[in-house]
Amino acid sequence: MSQATILGRAARGWTRAASATPMVGVVDVLLRGLGQVMLQNNPATGLVLAAGVLVGDPLLAVAGLVGLGSSTLAAHLLGAEHGLIRDGQFGFNGVLVGIALAANLRPDSLLVLYVIAAGASSTLVLLALGHLLGRYQVPVLTAPFVLVTWAGLLAADRLDHLDPDGPGVPAPSRAGTFEGSFAGSFEALLRGISQVVLQDSWATGLLLLFGVLLSSRISALFAVVGSTVGAATALALGGQDPSVVHGVFGFNAVLSAIAVGGLFFVLTWCSALLAVLAAAGAAALTAGMAAVLAPSGEPALTAPFVLVTWLCVLAGRAVPALRPVALADVIT
Amino acid sequence: MSQATILGRAARGWTRAASATPMVGVVDVLLRGLGQVMLQNNPATGLVLAAGVLVGDPLLAVAGLVGLGSSTLAAHLLGAEHGLIRDGQFGFNGVLVGIALAANLRPDSLLVLYVIAAGASSTLVLLALGHLLGRYQVPVLTAPFVLVTWAGLLAADRLDHLDPDGPGVPAPSRAGTFEGSFAGSFEALLRGISQVVLQDSWATGLLLLFGVLLSSRISALFAVVGSTVGAATALALGGQDPSVVHGVFGFNAVLSAIAVGGLFFVLTWCSALLAVLAAAGAAALTAGMAAVLAPSGEPALTAPFVLVTWLCVLAGRAVPALRPVALADVIT
Amino acid sequence: MSQATILGRAARGWTRAASATPMVGVVDVLLRGLGQVMLQNNPATGLVLAAGVLVGDPLLAVAGLVGLGSSTLAAHLLGAEHGLIRDGQFGFNGVLVGIALAANLRPDSLLVLYVIAAGASSTLVLLALGHLLGRYQVPVLTAPFVLVTWAGLLAADRLDHLDPDGPGVPAPSRAGTFEGSFAGSFEALLRGISQVVLQDSWATGLLLLFGVLLSSRISALFAVVGSTVGAATALALGGQDPSVVHGVFGFNAVLSAIAVGGLFFVLTWCSALLAVLAAAGAAALTAGMAAVLAPSGEPALTAPFVLVTWLCVLAGRAVPALRPVALADVIT
Numbered sequence: 001m002s003q004a005t006i007l008g009r010a011a012r013g014w015t016r017a018a019s020a021t022p023m024v025g026v027v028d029v030l031l032r033g034l035g036q037v038m039l040q041n042n043p044a045t046g047l048v049l050a051a052g053v054l055v056g057d058p059l060l061a062v063a064g065l066v067g068l069g070s071s072t073l074a075a076h077l078l079g080a081e082h083g084l085i086r087d088g089q090f091g092f093n094g095v096l097v098g099i100a101l102a103a104n105l106r107p108d109s110l111l112v113l114y115v116i117a118a119g120a121s122s123t124l125v126l127l128a129l130g131h132l133l134g135r136y137q138v139p140v141l142t143a144p145f146v147l148v149t150w151a152g153l154l155a156a157d158r159l160d161h162l163d164p165d166g167p168g169v170p171a172p173s174r175a176g177t178f179e180g181s182f183a184g185s186f187e188a189l190l191r192g193i194s195q196v197v198l199q200d201s202w203a204t205g206l207l208l209l210f211g212v213l214l215s216s217r218i219s220a221l222f223a224v225v226g227s228t229v230g231a232a233t234a235l236a237l238g239g240q241d242p243s244v245v246h247g248v249f250g251f252n253a254v255l256s257a258i259a260v261g262g263l264f265f266v267l268t269w270c271s272a273l274l275a276v277l278a279a280a281g282a283a284a285l286t287a288g289m290a291a292v293l294a295p296s297g298e299p300a301l302t303a304p305f306v307l308v309t310w311l312c313v314l315a316g317r318a319v320p321a322l323r324p325v326a327l328a329d330v331i332t
Numbered sequence: 333m334s335q336a337t338i339l340g341r342a343a344r345g346w347t348r349a350a351s352a353t354p355m356v357g358v359v360d361v362l363l364r365g366l367g368q369v370m371l372q373n374n375p376a377t378g379l380v381l382a383a384g385v386l387v388g389d390p391l392l393a394v395a396g397l398v399g400l401g402s403s404t405l406a407a408h409l410l411g412a413e414h415g416l417i418r419d420g421q422f423g424f425n426g427v428l429v430g431i432a433l434a435a436n437l438r439p440d441s442l443l444v445l446y447v448i449a450a451g452a453s454s455t456l457v458l459l460a461l462g463h464l465l466g467r468y469q470v471p472v473l474t475a476p477f478v479l480v481t482w483a484g485l486l487a488a489d490r491l492d493h494l495d496p497d498g499p500g501v502p503a504p505s506r507a508g509t510f511e512g513s514f515a516g517s518f519e520a521l522l523r524g525i526s527q528v529v530l531q532d533s534w535a536t537g538l539l540l541l542f543g544v545l546l547s548s549r550i551s552a553l554f555a556v557v558g559s560t561v562g563a564a565t566a567l568a569l570g571g572q573d574p575s576v577v578h579g580v581f582g583f584n585a586v587l588s589a590i591a592v593g594g595l596f597f598v599l600t601w602c603s604a605l606l607a608v609l610a611a612a613g614a615a616a617l618t619a620g621m622a623a624v625l626a627p628s629g630e631p632a633l634t635a636p637f638v639l640v641t642w643l644c645v646l647a648g649r650a651v652p653a654l655r656p657v658a659l660a661d662v663i664t
Numbered sequence: 665m666s667q668a669t670i671l672g673r674a675a676r677g678w679t680r681a682a683s684a685t686p687m688v689g690v691v692d693v694l695l696r697g698l699g700q701v702m703l704q705n706n707p708a709t710g711l712v713l714a715a716g717v718l719v720g721d722p723l724l725a726v727a728g729l730v731g732l733g734s735s736t737l738a739a740h741l742l743g744a745e746h747g748l749i750r751d752g753q754f755g756f757n758g759v760l761v762g763i764a765l766a767a768n769l770r771p772d773s774l775l776v777l778y779v780i781a782a783g784a785s786s787t788l789v790l791l792a793l794g795h796l797l798g799r800y801q802v803p804v805l806t807a808p809f810v811l812v813t814w815a816g817l818l819a820a821d822r823l824d825h826l827d828p829d830g831p832g833v834p835a836p837s838r839a840g841t842f843e844g845s846f847a848g849s850f851e852a853l854l855r856g857i858s859q860v861v862l863q864d865s866w867a868t869g870l871l872l873l874f875g876v877l878l879s880s881r882i883s884a885l886f887a888v889v890g891s892t893v894g895a896a897t898a899l900a901l902g903g904q905d906p907s908v909v910h911g912v913f914g915f916n917a918v919l920s921a922i923a924v925g926g927l928f929f930v931l932t933w934c935s936a937l938l939a940v941l942a943a944a945g946a947a948a949l950t951a952g953m954a955a956v957l958a959p960s961g962e963p964a965l966t967a968p969f970v971l972v973t974w975l976c977v978l979a980g981r982a983v984p985a986l987r988p989v990a991l992a993d994v995i996t
Contacts (some may be wrong), residue, residue, distance in 0.1 A: 077985070079981050079983050079984045109694075110900075123979075124979040125975060125979075127979035127982040128982075130982060131981050136463065149668065152952075154956055155948040155951040155955070157955045158951035159903055159948075160904070166431075175488060231390070232475045234491070235513070237442075237446075238444075239490070239491050277449075281449075287490035287491050288482075288489075291486040291489045291490050292628060295628075312456070314463045315410075315457075315523075317535055318412070319411050321410045321411045321412075461904045468795065523826035542812075568825070569778075569823040571824075616815070617819065618816055619819040619823050620818035620821075623819070624818055627960075643788055645795075646792030647788040647789075647791035647795070650791040650794060651744050652743040653741070653742045
């Protein structure tokens with residue numbers, strides 16, 4: 001496996017450069033922040049993910065980078081734990097906040113300030129929730145992204161200078177009904193992955209999947225399983241075709257499957273089965289939260305993933321059938 | 333008191349049989365799960381409660397049993413604490429989830445799968461909340477039932493194959509206005525108790541009350557007090573007559589009064605007074621939650637009971653006027 | 665500084681009288697409860713605050729006193745910690761509950777009972793939340809006021825005898841657009857402070873500010889800073905003029921700035937900057953919560969202040985840049 005050897009060498013070389021050269025170290029931190037969007041503490045994953053967002057929508061990629069910088073810088077200025085910063089733990093919520101605000105609000109100079117403030121706020125929320133959940137050994141996940149984006153979009157709804165007439169989260173068009181073909185299914189699966197970064201593009205999904213594969217074959221496998229189970233659950237329960245095809249039921253299932261299958265638990269048949277059930281539950285919860293949030297017009301974002309994963313991690317601590325991985329070992 | 337002696341002997345005989353014969357043991361666990369719906373760890377209460385639901389609506393009784401089996405089996409497979417399983421702690425949320433889903437969705441084979449999945453999910457939620465609340469010595473109560481049913485009904489609202497055109501939670505008909513007669517009041521009181529299992533039937537209420545009486549005279553007394561106080565509070569504050577007569581303001585008050593009066597606190601004049609206030613508060617909160625949930629079309633279920641009882645238990649831990657019963661002693 | 669000497673002597677004399685004479689002691693406790701509305705454990709602040717509410721609306725002042733008495737008496741009867749009662753910790757939520765219910769419901773004898781019950785409930789909620797948050801060293805703030813008032817108003821919405829046609833929270837009239845004059849700005853600033861007690865009056869705001877000044881020059885400074893930053897943030901983000909002029913975006917910013925700047929943290933440049941950001945965040949969150957609550961018709965009350973301050977206090981515990989003041993030292 002010479003390919004693996006080359007990748008291994010490149011990874012070691014990069015890690016050495018990152019600790020030796022401050023400038024490379026900063027880039028490393030930011031790339032790991034991007035990689036953590038897919039729950040991977042890996043700069044290569046981050047690089048490919050950035051490419052994936054750029055392919056889908058360059059404007060969102062820029063907004064994501066602004067959020068990434070703002071949230072990471074805020075953590076640095078507040079003196080947050082150095083190890084956590086280095087692992088990109090303060091970056092991924094900022095990335096997603098930036099993408100989500102830019103996807104929903106009109107791009108102008110005020111939006112840049114808004115994204116910077118929201119990115120820094122996501123770091124405050126992360127620190128606060130980390131303090132609350134830490135003693136239960138429960139990870140914060142993307143809860144700061146969800147909470148800050150909801151607050152930001154709701155405030156924008158009431159404040160005139162932040163017009164909510166941006167490009168918007170790709171709405172499921174009525175055109176693309178699900179025809180059950182193999183190619184169509186595979187495309188839907190990739191779109192489900194791409195929705196993690198609020199995109200509706202099979203190319204972005206393919207890049208994200210490739211990025212995860214660079215870091216972990218197990219996570220990549222569960223990403224595919226999650227997207228498939230999410231779409232299948234939605235179809236079985238009667239989800240409307242266009243939404244399913246465009247991955248609306250996929251991204252929360254993808255993240256839940258990665259998290260529960262082999263990341264927060266030691267991989268066993270039991271945890272693998274739970275990962276499949278978690279993906280199905282995340283898809284159902286996506287429908288449920290859409291119904292709750294419909295009056296406010298807010299998207300569910302990754303709230304179903306956060307809730308389902310918290311549920312599995314907390315329940316897993318109370319029963320012997322699941323062996324939790326210590327939080328410190330997961331995120332490093 | 334030869335009657336008490338006979339009952340006592342039968343109870344001892346059953347307990348012996350349950351620990352000796354595995355098959356009887358399983359039935360005992362399931363009956364205790366049913367009894368816990370009225371906060372009673374007692375198989376006789378469970379048996380009478382099952383009869384009460386059956387009298388009201390056989391379909392709901394079947395759905396309740398499916399949920400009961402699914403939630404208890406999930407706890408067994410996950411290896412949850414044996415003592416808790418044996419006391420029926422993993423059953424009552426499943427029973428209620430099954431009844432509530434069947435009462436609101438069209439009965440077909442997909443619904444059976446849905447109830448099984450929801451019942452098992454209620455066990456996960458119970459384990460998770462138990463882990464969170466355990467260190468505060470706060471009981472989980474029917475919070476898993478409320479959360480899983482809300483998620484399940486909201487998801488069904490968005491997913492076409494789960495049509496929300498089942499028989500529905502008995503809506504208060506305009507016909508039965510409150511006339512203040514003694515018989516009418518007593519009937520309303522019993523309907524308030526029957527709403528615990530989502531029924532609107534005085535016969536079911538009478539059976540539930542009888543079931544509680546088999547287990548605890550104190551709990552039976554507080555069930556009657558709770559239903560009365562709940563209806564009286566609603567009338568005093570101007571609740572619409574048909575709702576009051578059909579027990580809509582009663583069931584949360586019943587459960588709150590049982591829980592606060594003599595179950596989670598040592599029975600004193602102070603805890604008895606708090607139980608009355610809790611019943612009144614639960615009735616007011618039933619109105620408040622109905623207003624919050626109106627846009628989503630969801631029922632409040634037993635959320636007011638859960639909130640009021642958590643409030644009393646938590647506050648009770650901070651003041652000397654109330655003497656809490658250790659959680660382990662309550663539920664065994 | 666003979667003025668300070670006179671004030672100091674009066675304060676010492678009053679404290680001596682309060683511990684010597686029971687009647688004066690009771691008045692002292694009630695006045696401190698009023699002072700805690702502005703986060704000041706000071707009877708003089710409380711006296712001036714009462715005058716401020718009285719100037720704005722005598723009816724609301726009476727309702728506030730009923731709530732104050734009910735919540736403090738409930739704490740006394742339940743045997744809550746004597747030191748907390750003496751510092752007025754059980755009073756301020758009752759005051760605000762009374763004012764808010766009276767401002768929104770028709771004044772009659774039933775309302776008096778309702779305010780008494782709600783005031784006592786605010787003490788239960790305070791004890792419960794205190795038990796939950798205590799181990800995180802997080803203050804409960806006005807969360808009981810917010811929760812009890814929401815429950816009370818939502819219930820009233822459904823129950824006919826509590827007509828929601830009271831004078832109502834002063835709605836922003838279209839008349840007073842912001843003209844940017846110095847006098848106009850100063851008036852808006854004071855209205856922002858007066859909204860803490862649900863008033864829209866510069867005179868009330870001036871009295872409240874004076875009351876805070878009697879207790880702490882730092883808190884008074886941050887009250888002014890908070891109101892200014894709140895209004896400025898709302899204007900920058902496009903808040904509608906009348907709301908800004910009438911202080912709608914001010915009061916949560918005022919309380920957040922007082923709490924974060926020099927109260928829950930040792931005053932440093934870092935905590936002062938955080939106080940300014942907290943005020944801006946509270947203003948944005950005021951808009952966001954208004955959007956969430958619009959369908960239910962509920963006011964946001966001080967929920968943005970509670971959330972922003974919890975966020976800062978929790979995050980502050982996790983980073984070295986902020987030095988928290990021990991909770992016991994803050995509230996005494």
